[in-house]
Amino acid sequence: MAGKYGPTRGEFVFRAVFSVLGLVAIGVLVALRGVPKGPGLVEVFGIALLFFGGTLVHSLWRLRGSGERGPDR
Numbered sequence: 001m002a003g004k005y006g007p008t009r010g011e012f013v014f015r016a017v018f019s020v021l022g023l024v025a026i027g028v029l030v031a032l033r034g035v036p037k038g039p040g041l042v043e044v045f046g047i048a049l050l051f052f053g054g055t056l057v058h059s060l061w062r063l064r065g066s067g068e069r070g071p072d073r
Contacts (some may be wrong), residue, residue, distance in 0.1 A: 001006040007062075023053065026049065029044070
């Protein structure tokens with residue numbers, strides 16, 4: 001149940017773009033520095049990929065459903 005105070009379509013677009021840029025930054029980091037070992041592996045691949053990937057999936061999912069709710073939501 002989406003209320004009238006939820007995020008707008010523009011905010012979901014911003015979140016999706018920010019997530020893509022974060023995933024690209026992780027890719028560049030791994031390309032330049034290589035795959036980290038030890039705790040860095042969990043931090044980079046576990047937390048960062050989960051955050052950026054989850055935010056991207058959630059934003060795209062909500063954007064896909066926003067066409068049914070109207071142009072502003």
